[in-house]
Amino acid sequence: MEKIRIVLAGPRGKMGTEALKMIESTPHFELAAAVDSRNGGKRIKDIVGLPSFEALIYEDLHVCLDETVADVLIDLTKPEIGKKHLEIALERNVRPVIGTTGFSDEDLRRLSDLAADRQTGAIIAPNFAIGAILMMKFSQMAAKYLPHVEIIEKHHDQKLDAPSGTALKTAQLITEVRESVKQGHPEETEDLPGARGAELDGMRIHSVRLPGLVAHQEVIFGGEGQTLTIKHDSMNRASFMPGVKLAVERVMKIDQLVYGLENIIE
Ligand SMILES: NC(=O)C1=CN([C@@H]2O[C@H](COP(=O)(O)OP(=O)(O)OC[C@H]3O[C@@H](n4cnc5c(N)ncnc54)[C@H](O)[C@@H]3O)[C@@H](O)[C@H]2O)C=CC1
Numbered sequence: 001m002e003k004i005r006i007v008l009a010g011p012r013g014k015m016g017t018e019a020l021k022m023i024e025s026t027p028h029f030e031l032a033a034a035v036d037s038r039n040g041g042k043r044i045k046d047i048v049g050l051p052s053f054e055a056l057i058y059e060d061l062h063v064c065l066d067e068t069v070a071d072v073l074i075d076l077t078k079p080e081i082g083k084k085h086l087e088i089a090l091e092r093n094v095r096p097v098i099g100t101t102g103f104s105d106e107d108l109r110r111l112s113d114l115a116a117d118r119q120t121g122a123i124i125a126p127n128f129a130i131g132a133i134l135m136m137k138f139s140q141m142a143a144k145y146l147p148h149v150e151i152i153e154k155h156h157d158q159k160l161d162a163p164s165g166t167a168l169k170t171a172q173l174i175t176e177v178r179e180s181v182k183q184g185h186p187e188e189t190e191d192l193p194g195a196r197g198a199e200l201d202g203m204r205i206h207s208v209r210l211p212g213l214v215a216h217q218e219v220i221f222g223g224e225g226q227t228l229t230i231k232h233d234s235m236n237r238a239s240f241m242p243g244v245k246l247a248v249e250r251v252m253k254i255d256q257l258v259y260g261l262e263n264i265i266e
């Protein structure tokens with residue numbers, strides 16, 4: 001089998017270091033280069049303790065792709081950078097697998113058109129953990145019958161964005177099937193601003209940030225005399241890697257943009 005040549009953006013990060021281990025242990029993957037905000041000109045083996053990686057580090061994705069033969073870009077940096085990198089990769093027919101968040105509906109439309117024009121596969125995955133994908137799918141099933149729903153997402157306190165991409169994706173999947181309802185008391189007040197969380201189509205989303213957490217979400221449904229809680233916990237970043245690996249393999253076989261791994265797992 002021919003190896004899939006990967007450029008990894010964000011190799012020093014919490015996700016990036018796990019992704020390096022995953023690439024190293026996958027015989028048909030090869031690290032072609034890396035993109036980092038520092039360390040340009042060095043080699044990956046010089047900045048992380050993985051001596052097998054000779055791949056060069058670039059500080060600019062344009063230059064990296066000018067000088068590197070690559071099939072796939074994995075981006076695990078931060079929201080605005082991931083979006084920019086996705087576009088640069090597509091313009092060069094390198095297939096992006098993006099783990100960062102912050103894509104508006106308008107971004108998704110524009111980038112889908114770009115992927116279709118270039119006939120180049122692209123995957124944006126708000127969450128790579130297979131359990132989290134199932135949590136979202138089960139939540140969508142439940143929302144059809146129990147439309148009163150609140151989402152509580154909990155993350156480590158180094159997370160930049162709120163609410164999480166996973167919470168937004170969950171809410172979006174729920175709005176596809178749920179009848180719009182006004183939740184809570186019609187006359188409820190918020191005596192401390194933010195107490196009821198963010199609001200999306202009547203649903204409430206609450207974001208918790210604490211040291212000690214990794215990535216966790218509860219979707220709580222309420223009905224007459226009953227509640228249903230669907231809960232997922234990522235205990236470490238290794239939990240995301242089977243999904244990253246699957247996305248890299250699948251992006252090689254598609255010629256359009258896919259938003260969410262639920263669209264590629266059977
Ligand atoms: N889709 C998913 O399943 C998951 C997505 N994430 C997302 O992945 C991203 C990374 O998460 P963590 O590893 O926890 O963050 P982190 O802060 O540990 O790592 C981010 C890395 O990106 C690098 N970086 C920043 N700007 C850059 C630039 N311009 N070019 C290249 N590299 C740059 C930083 O140096 C850092 O090493 C976040 O956006 C996070 O929300 C995190 C976990 C799971």
Ligand SMILES: O=C(O)C1=N[C@H](C(=O)O)C[C@H](O)C1
Binds near residue numbers: 126127163167214215
């Ligand atoms: O920043 C994180 O850590 C995570 N980000 C993604 C999100 O915003 O949903 C995925 C996962 O929750 C971890």
